[in-house]
Amino acid sequence: MTDVRIKIIAAAVKCFLVNESDTLEKVAQEAGVSRRTLHRYFKDRQDLLESCKNEMLDRCNKAMTEAYESENDPIKKVKNMLFAAIEQGANYSFIKRLYERSSFSEVESRKEFGSNNVKSKWLTIMKNLQKERRINDELTIPWIFNLFGSIIETSIYAVESGDVARNDSKTFAWTSFKGAIGLKE
The missing domain is CATH 1.10.357 (Tetracycline Repressor; domain 2)
Structure with missing residues (x-):
């Protein structure tokens, strides 16, 4: 797994633990990447949740x-x-x-x-x-x-x-x- 992918998953876990309905924008911000970068690794929210x-x-x-x-x-x-x-x-x-x-x-x-x-x-x-x-x-x-x-x-x-x-x-x-x-x- 790439470092960016790992960082995005960690950010998603942190965000969703506090608020399950946080947006992908919020996850990207927490990971320190753009939403576009997030979508290079995960096609949608469900894909990210599946990875989590x-x-x-x-x-x-x-x-x-x-x-x-x-x-x-x-x-x-x-x-x-x-x-x-x-x-x-x-x-x-x-x-x-x-x-x-x-x-x-x-x-x-x-x-x-x-x-x-x-x-x-x-x-x-x-x-x-x-x-x-x-x-x-x-x-x-x-x-x-x-x-x-x-x-x-x-x-x-x-x-x-x-x-x-x-x-x-x-x-x-x-x-x-x-x-x-x-x-x-």
Whole structure:
């Protein structure tokens, strides 16, 4: 990716995080380029938003992979992955509002859902914890997956609204998630 393209995407993220309806003119101004230059790299607003979404997915995947690899204990892995997703989600929350979160069946059927994919690793941890009876076996894995995503979203929105401090949101998210799935540490 060229430096100008990266700069435009960063400017778009900054603008849209504050105001989802900011104009491309505002994004170009924030990036320090002309609108014409912006259109050399992005054909329209949707193209730019799609690039922001891809950037978010790449960064979130990287952060969650690092969180996964940072620990050997599966519970600490899940906790760190939750925190990584909250951090990345907070940086790109406008994307969540513009694109609906995928359902479990859509995620599971995608090609990207391979053995190296962070979601696959997360799901494997959950299945293993369930087999070990460390989490409630009455809950299905799709339910737990959607619950995980909902807790991330709740954490992000609680911070954005000013109801909860950013550091507290992670503690509350972890307490909520482990309680909801009956996690035995």
